[in-house]
Amino acid sequence: MDAPLPLPMLMPLGDRAFLIRFGTSLSEAANRAAITFARRLDLRTPEGVEEIDPNLVSVLVRYDPARVVPEKLAGELRLLLSGTDDAQSSTPRQHRIEVHFGGEDGPDLDSVAQVLNLTPAEFVAAHNASVLRVLTTGFAPGFVYCGFHPEALHLPRRAEIHTRVPPGSVLFAAGQTAITATPIPTGWHVIGRTDFANFVPDRDPPTRLREGDEISFVRAGS
Amino acid sequence: MSGFLKILRAGPLVTIQDMGRIGNLRYGIAASGPMVRSAFRAAGAMLERAGEAGIEFTPTGIEFSVDTTTSAGFCGGDFKLIVNGKPALWNAAYALAPGDRISIAPGNWGNYGYVRFEHELDVPPLLGSRSTNSTVGLGGFDGRPLLAGDRIPFGAPGSPSPPKGDILTEPQSLPIRVIWGLHADLFPTAMRRAFLEATFRVSKRLDRMGVRLDGGDFFREARILSLVSDAVVPGDIQILGDGTPIVLMRDHQPTGGYPRIATVISADMDRFAQLRPGTPVKFEPVTLAHALAAEGGNR
Numbered sequence: 001m002d003a004p005l006p007l008p009m010l011m012p013l014g015d016r017a018f019l020i021r022f023g024t025s026l027s028e029a030a031n032r033a034a035i036t037f038a039r040r041l042d043l044r045t046p047e048g049v050e051e052i053d054p055n056l057v058s059v060l061v062r063y064d065p066a067r068v069v070p071e072k073l074a075g076e077l078r079l080l081l082s083g084t085d086d087a088q089s090s091t092p093r094q095h096r097i098e099v100h101f102g103g104e105d106g107p108d109l110d111s112v113a114q115v116l117n118l119t120p121a122e123f124v125a126a127h128n129a130s131v132l133r134v135l136t137t138g139f140a141p142g143f144v145y146c147g148f149h150p151e152a153l154h155l156p157r158r159a160e161i162h163t164r165v166p167p168g169s170v171l172f173a174a175g176q177t178a179i180t181a182t183p184i185p186t187g188w189h190v191i192g193r194t195d196f197a198n199f200v201p202d203r204d205p206p207t208r209l210r211e212g213d214e215i216s217f218v219r220a221g222s
Numbered sequence: 223m224s225g226f227l228k229i230l231r232a233g234p235l236v237t238i239q240d241m242g243r244i245g246n247l248r249y250g251i252a253a254s255g256p257m258v259r260s261a262f263r264a265a266g267a268m269l270e271r272a273g274e275a276g277i278e279f280t281p282t283g284i285e286f287s288v289d290t291t292t293s294a295g296f297c298g299g300d301f302k303l304i305v306n307g308k309p310a311l312w313n314a315a316y317a318l319a320p321g322d323r324i325s326i327a328p329g330n331w332g333n334y335g336y337v338r339f340e341h342e343l344d345v346p347p348l349l350g351s352r353s354t355n356s357t358v359g360l361g362g363f364d365g366r367p368l369l370a371g372d373r374i375p376f377g378a379p380g381s382p383s384p385p386k387g388d389i390l391t392e393p394q395s396l397p398i399r400v401i402w403g404l405h406a407d408l409f410p411t412a413m414r415r416a417f418l419e420a421t422f423r424v425s426k427r428l429d430r431m432g433v434r435l436d437g438g439d440f441f442r443e444a445r446i447l448s449l450v451s452d453a454v455v456p457g458d459i460q461i462l463g464d465g466t467p468i469v470l471m472r473d474h475q476p477t478g479g480y481p482r483i484a485t486v487i488s489a490d491m492d493r494f495a496q497l498r499p500g501t502p503v504k505f506e507p508v509t510l511a512h513a514l515a516a517e518g519g520n521r
Contacts, residue, residue, distance in 0.1 A: 014401055014455045014485035015513035026450050053247040053453050055477060060247065060453035065514050138476045139451065141250040141358050181250075182358055199249070201348055201360060207249045 005029050008037075008081055010074060016065060018074060020081065021058040028148060030057040031135050035212045040083065046076045054211050056136050056145065092133070093213045097179070097196050098220040099170050105193035108158070112172060112189045115155055124219060126153060127191070132177060134213045142181025142199025142207050146215050149175045157187040168194045170217075177217065181207070194220075225290025227343070229372040230323070233282025235429060238343055238362035238374070240275040243351035247453060247476045251360065254353040254472050257334045257430060257495040261298040263387025265336040266380075268295035268315035273342035273380035275352040277368070279335050281498075283326040284368075288318050290376060293340040297389060299332010299496050313389050331392045332496040333428070338384075344377030357431055357473045393493040397506040400484035401513055403459060408446045409483055416440045417483055418505060422467065426499045430473040433494070434466050435503060441465035446481040454478045457486035459505075471495065487513035 005023055013019045020037060023030030038054035041061065045052065048068025053060040063073055101124050102109035113123035132146040139145075157173045164183050165171070171178040171188035178188060181199035198209050209215070229236075239262065242255025256262035256278055266272035272295065277284065283301065295315040296303055303310045304325040310316065312329070326335065345352050345363050354362025363372060406414065422435040442465040454460075458470045460480040469486060470478070484505060486494055497503065508516070 011404065012401060012510050013404060013453070014457050015487050015489075015510055015517065017453075017455050019404060019453065021452075024450065025448075051245045051247060053476075055453050056450050058450075058452055060455075062244075062247075062455070065517065070510060070514065137248060138250045138453070140475070141360065143250050202346075204349070205249060206246070206251075206349060211248075 005033060008033070010077060010081075012070070013060065015070075017060055017062045018070075018077060019058050019060055020077060023057045026056050031133075031147075034059050034136075037081065038211070040080055044080065046073055046080075048073060053138070054136055055138065093210070094216070095209065095213060096216045096218060097194055098222075099192040099194050099217055100220045101170075101192040106170065106191040108172075108189035109191045112155065112191055116153060127172070127177070128217045128219065132215045132217070134209050134211050134215060135176070136211050137207060137209065140180065140182055140184045141201070142197075143178065143184070144198060144209050145176050145178050147176040149177070151175075155189075158189055161185050161187050162190060165190055166193070167199075168196065170194055224375075225288065225292070225320075225341075226373045226375045227339075228287050228289070229284070229368050229370055229374070230287060231283075231285035231325075231370050232368045232372075233280050233284065234367065235356070236277060236279045236284050236368045237354035237356060237430075238275050238345060238368070239278045239353045240351055242353050242472070243349050243355070243361065246349050250476050251349070251358065252355065252454075252472065252474050252476050253456075254351070254355045254361070254430075256336065257472055258298060258336070258390070258492045260388040260492045261334070261390060262336045262338070263385050264313075264389050265295040265297035265338040265387070266384035267386045268297065269293050269338065269340055269380075269384065271340050271380045271382045272338050272384040273340070273377065275343040275345070276336050276338035277343075279326060279337075281328040281333060283328060283335075284337075285323070285325040287321065287323045289320050291317075291319055292376060293317050294324070295338050296326075296335070297387070298335030299390075300329030300392070301332070301335045302327040302329055331498065333498060334495060339376065340379055342377035342380055344375040355473055390492060390496065393496045396502065397504040398490050398494050399487045399508045399513065399516065400457075400459065400505045401487060401510060402507055403482040403484040404452060405446060405449065405481040406483050408481060409444060413441065413444060414483070418507065420504070422503045422505075424497045424499050424501045424503060428499065430471055432460075432468045432470045432474065434468045438465045438467045441467065444481065449479055449481060451477045451479040454482075455485065457488070457491055458482045459484045459486065469494065487516060489513065489516035
C-alpha cells in the first residue's frame with residue numbers, strides 16, 4: 001500500500017509555466033493523481049493555457065502571460081485540484097504489444113534474468129504476467145514508461161550506457177518497462193524489441209499510447 | 223512560386239526555425255524555435271511580408287544564393303553581411319534578384335543571427351511547425367542542420383505586418399535574472415547563496431539543447447539524488463553530477479532527472495543565448511511578478 005499522498009503542490013516553473021506535483025517520489029497513487037488531473041485539465045482547459053503535459057508524478061501547465069494573469073490561473077488550477085468530478089472513471093484503453101525477447105533484439109535479457117535468479121524464459125513469463133499502465137510519455141519522442149512490476153523484478157539501471165538503441169527497443173529497469181520510438185542512448189537494460197511504432201510524426205496526435213493506457217506484453221508470435 | 227534558395231556554405235548548426243512547435247511535450251518533443259526570439263521577430267518585421275520560417279545561423283555564418291525575386295531581412299548578433307561581394311549594413315532588409323549571392327561572416331559578438339524572407343521556406347510543417355529539432359531529427363529540412371548544396375524551395379508570400387521584435391545591442395552579461403527552481407529547496411542554504419555570489423563563465427560546450435557554465439565546482443557536494451524525472455522548460459538550470467550547471471535551451475530534452483536550482487526568466491533568455499564562451503555570468507533571483515513585468519515586448 002502506498003502511504004497517503006501529500007497535498008498537491010503548485011509551483012511556478014519559470015515565468016510561463018506552473019508545475020502541479022502530487023508527490024516527490026514515484027508511486028502508483030501519485031502517478032494516477034497526475035494522470036487524472038491532466039485529464040480534467042484537458043476537458044476544462046483554463047483560458048491562456050498553451051500546453052498540458054502529464055509527467056510521472058506531476059502535470060506541467062504552460063501558459064501565455066499575455067493572455068492570463070498567472071495568479072488568476074493559479075487560482076483556477078487550485079479550484080480544479082479540489083474538484084471531485086471523475087475524469088478518471090472512463091475505462092482505460094488496452095493494448096497488446098508483441099515483443100521479440102532476447103538475442104540480438106534484447107542483448108541484456110540473459111544478464112537481467114541471471115541477476116534476478118531466473119532463467120530467461122522464467123523472466124519473460126514473469127515480465128509478461130501483469131498488465132502494466134503507461135505512467136507517462138516523454139523524455140524522447142514517443143518514449144513511454146510502463147509500470148509497475150512487482151518488487152521481485154526490480155533492478156537498477158546499467159552501469160554502462162548503450163550509446164544508441166533503435167526505435168522499438170524494449171527497456172527494463174527500476175520496476176518499469178519502457179519502449180523507445182526513436183534512436184536514443186540509454187542506461188536501461190535492453191530486453192527485447194517490438195514492431196509497435198508509437199511515434200508517427202505526421203499523424204495527429206503523433207503517438208498511439210497515452211498515459212493511463214493498459215499494456216499487455218506478449219512474446220511475439222505467441 | 224517555384225524559386226529556391228541554395229546553400230553554398232554553412233557553419234555548424236544552421237537550421238530552419240519558426241516560432242516553435244508548442245504543445246508537444248506530452249509526446250516527448252520540445253518546442254524548439256529560435257534561440258533569440260526577439261531577433262528572429264525583428265528580421266521578419268523589417269519586411270513588408272514575411273514567411274513564418276527563417277534560417278538561424280551561428281558565428282561561422284552562412285553563404286547562399288537565390289534564383290528568384292524576394293526580399294530578405296537580417297538581424298541577430300553582430301555579423302558582417304556581404305551582398306554580391308559588397309559589404310552591406312547588418313540589421314537591415316534587402317530586395318534580392320535571381321543570382322544574388324549573400325555571404326555572412328562573424329562579427330564581434332553574439333552566437334546567433336537570422337535571415338527571414340518575404341516568401342515562406344517551403345519545407346513540410348510537422349506538428350504545426352517548420353522548426354528543426356536536430357537533436358531528435360524532426361522538422362525543418364529533413365530534421366537536420368543545413369549543409370552546402372541544399373536547395374530550399376520558396377513557397378507563397380508570407381503574411382503582411384509581421385510582429386515586431388527588438389534589435390539587441392551588444393548584450394550586457396551581468397546579471398541574468400532567474401526564478402528559484404523546482405528543486406531549489408533541496409539545495410543547502412549555503413549552496414544557494416554560493417550560486418548567487420559566484421561568477422560563472424559560459425563554457426565552449428553550448429548548443430541548441432543547453433549551455434554549460436564553468437565555475438560550479440561548489441555544487442559537487444550537493445548529493446541530491448533519486449529525483450523523479452519531471453518536465454523541463456527552457457531556461458531551467460540543471461546541476462549535473464559533477465557540479466556543472468547547464469542552462470537548458472530551446473531543444474532541451476522534454477524531461478530531466480537532475481536537480482534544477484533556478485530558471486532563467488523569459489525576458490533574459492535572448493540576451494543569455496547571445497553570450498559567447500568565456501563571458502562571465504551572474505544570476506539574480508526575482509519574483510514571478512518582476513519576471514512578467516520585465517518581459518514587456520519580448521513575448
